[in-house]
Amino acid sequence: MAPAWEAGADLVVVGTGVAGLTAALTARELGLRVLVVTKAGLGEGNTPWAQGGVAVVLPEEHEPGDTVARHAADTLAAGAGLCDERAVAVILAQGPGAVQRLREQGARFDTARDGALARTREGGHSAFRVIHAGGDATGAEVERALVNAVRDDPIPVLEQHIAVEALRTPVGDVAGLLVLDAEGAPGVVRAPAVLLATGGIGQLYQATTNPELATGDGLALALRAGAVLADVEFVQFHPTVLFSGPHVTGRRPLVTEAVRGEGAVLVDHSGARVMADVHPLADLAPRDVVAAAITRRMVATGQDHVLLDATHMGGDAFRRRFPTVHAACQDVGVDPAHEPIPVAPAAHFSCGGVMTTVDGRSGVTGLYAAGEVARTGLHGANRLASNSLLEGLVTGARAARAVAADLAAGLLADPKLAEPARPPAAPVVDRDALQRAMSRYAAIGRDASGLIEAMSVLDTRSVHRPLETHRAVEDAALAMVASTLLTTALQRTESRGCHVRTDHPNTDESWHRSLPVRLDAAGRLVHVEPVILGGVA
Incomplete structure (x- = not known):
C-alpha cells in the first residue's frame, strides 16, 4: 500500500510524554520545524500516571547536608554497578535547571507551610529530595504544563498516528518515518532527525502500572533501523501496586512509594513486618529489594498479596497527601485510615532501551531517543525512585540541542534521499x-x-x-x-x-x-x- 500523503520537518518527535514534549519545545525555541507524532492523543501516555515526584537537589531548597553528589551516590547504589557514572553526573547536575525551566512553563509543585517546596523521601534515597505536585499527581501536573506550552506555541501534533518504520537512505541514515493513521492509512514524514520518546514496555506483562500504550513500539522501530539496545533484561517491578483480585489484569493503580516515605510499613497477613532485617533502609530499600522481599513472603505464606499499613496517618491526612491513591482504594472498598492497603508487585519501568548518549544520539545517524525508551546509563540495573521524570526533562532538552547542532554541522541526511x-x-x-x-x-x-x-x-x-x-x-x-x-x-x-x-x-x-x-x-x-x-x- 503506497503512502497516502507526505509531510516534512526538521525533527519528528514520537511520543508526548515528558521527554518528547520537552524535546519538542526546546527544538522549537532553537528555530527547528518540529512535528510531534503520537498514537493516542496529546497528553496521553505514561507521564500522567507518575505519582511520586521528581528527585532533584535544588539550590537553597534542599535538606541540610544533601548534595547532588549524594543523589548520585544513591543512584549508583540502586543501579547495582551498571550505571554510567558520567551519565549520572551530567543528568543529575542539570536537574535543578530543568526543573526551574519546567516551573517557568507553568508547573506548580506542592509547598510547605514556610512557602518552600515540599519534599518527601522514597526508596533508595538518603534524603528528602523528591518534590511533588497535587500530593501524588506529579506526572499529571508535569504533563499539564508541557501540553499547555505546546498548545500555546503552537507545535503541530499528529494524533492517532503510530510510527511503523524509519525511512532510511541507501547508506542507512534515518531520514523520516512511515506512520499509520487510526484506520491504517499510511503516510510519510520526511525529516533528517527522528527522536523516539515512546515510553516503556509494561504491556509485556499481565499486571502493570503502565497504560495500554506501553507496547515497546520505539524499541522495535529502533532495532529495525539498525540501533543497539542494552539492559533490556532489567525490568523494574514496583513493589506496591493496588491489589484488587487475583484475576484482574492490565493497568493497575500505583500506590506511590512516597506512602512508605511518610511512614507506612509492609506487613504480611499475620501482621509481621515484611522488610524487617532485609535491608538497612527497611521499607525504604531500593525497589528491587522490596519487590523481591514481597515476592518471597507471598511464596512463603501462600498469599497473592501483602499489606501496606498507613493507618498511622489518619484519614484526613492520607486523603490530603495522597488523593489519587485514596480514590483508587475507595474504588475497591478499602479505607486506608482504618485498614491496610492490599498490594503486590507489578511491572513498572524498563531500565534499558535504545543505547544512547545523554544527548540522545544513537549509533544510527538521524535517530535519537530520550526518556524511558532510551538507555542513557542513568538507571543501570535498577532505577532509583523518581529519577525518571528528571531524566526526561534533562535528556529531552539535550537531545533537541543535539539535533540542532548536528543539523547545523551538516551531519544529517537529506530527507530527499530516503x-x-x-x-x-x-x-x-x-x-x-x-x-x-x-x-x-x-x-x-x-x-x-x-x-x-x-x-x-x-x-x-x-x-x-x-x-x-x-x-x-x-x-x-x-x-x-x-x-x-x-x-x-x-x-x-x-x-x-x-x-x-x-x-x-x-x-x-x-x-x-x-x-x-x-x-x-x-x-x-x-x-x-x-x-x-x-x-x-
Whole structure:
C-alpha cells in the first residue's frame, strides 16, 4: 500500500510524554520545524500516571547536608554497578535547571507551610529530595504544563498516528518515518532527525502500572533501523501496586512509594513486618529489594498479596497527601485510615532501551531517543525512585540541542534521499499468550528452564503478518521486545538489580557489564560489543 500523503520537518518527535514534549519545545525555541507524532492523543501516555515526584537537589531548597553528589551516590547504589557514572553526573547536575525551566512553563509543585517546596523521601534515597505536585499527581501536573506550552506555541501534533518504520537512505541514515493513521492509512514524514520518546514496555506483562500504550513500539522501530539496545533484561517491578483480585489484569493503580516515605510499613497477613532485617533502609530499600522481599513472603505464606499499613496517618491526612491513591482504594472498598492497603508487585519501568548518549544520539545517524525508551546509563540495573521524570526533562532538552547542532554541522541526511517505505511484515504473537508467558517465566524470579519455555511459546505462537494496523504494529513490537528480553535474561547468569535468577542467585562480577544487542542483516538478534557509552558524546 503506497503512502497516502507526505509531510516534512526538521525533527519528528514520537511520543508526548515528558521527554518528547520537552524535546519538542526546546527544538522549537532553537528555530527547528518540529512535528510531534503520537498514537493516542496529546497528553496521553505514561507521564500522567507518575505519582511520586521528581528527585532533584535544588539550590537553597534542599535538606541540610544533601548534595547532588549524594543523589548520585544513591543512584549508583540502586543501579547495582551498571550505571554510567558520567551519565549520572551530567543528568543529575542539570536537574535543578530543568526543573526551574519546567516551573517557568507553568508547573506548580506542592509547598510547605514556610512557602518552600515540599519534599518527601522514597526508596533508595538518603534524603528528602523528591518534590511533588497535587500530593501524588506529579506526572499529571508535569504533563499539564508541557501540553499547555505546546498548545500555546503552537507545535503541530499528529494524533492517532503510530510510527511503523524509519525511512532510511541507501547508506542507512534515518531520514523520516512511515506512520499509520487510526484506520491504517499510511503516510510519510520526511525529516533528517527522528527522536523516539515512546515510553516503556509494561504491556509485556499481565499486571502493570503502565497504560495500554506501553507496547515497546520505539524499541522495535529502533532495532529495525539498525540501533543497539542494552539492559533490556532489567525490568523494574514496583513493589506496591493496588491489589484488587487475583484475576484482574492490565493497568493497575500505583500506590506511590512516597506512602512508605511518610511512614507506612509492609506487613504480611499475620501482621509481621515484611522488610524487617532485609535491608538497612527497611521499607525504604531500593525497589528491587522490596519487590523481591514481597515476592518471597507471598511464596512463603501462600498469599497473592501483602499489606501496606498507613493507618498511622489518619484519614484526613492520607486523603490530603495522597488523593489519587485514596480514590483508587475507595474504588475497591478499602479505607486506608482504618485498614491496610492490599498490594503486590507489578511491572513498572524498563531500565534499558535504545543505547544512547545523554544527548540522545544513537549509533544510527538521524535517530535519537530520550526518556524511558532510551538507555542513557542513568538507571543501570535498577532505577532509583523518581529519577525518571528528571531524566526526561534533562535528556529531552539535550537531545533537541543535539539535533540542532548536528543539523547545523551538516551531519544529517537529506530527507530527499530516503528510500520508499511500505509497512513491513514481522512476527506477531497473540498478546494474551505472550503476557501470560512473560508474567509466569520472565517477571520477578527467573530461571533457565522458564526463560526457554517462554521462548518456546513465542516461537510456536508466532505468525508473520504485515504491519498494517495499530494492533499489528504493537503486537509485533511486543514480540520483538519479549524475544530480546528473554535472550539477554537467559545469557545473564547472575542476579543483579531487578534481574533475579533463582538458578543463579548471586551477583557475579564477571557480568559487571551491559549486553548490547542488535539485529543482523537477516533480522536475527545478535550480541555486539558496546559501541556507544552512556556518557556525553
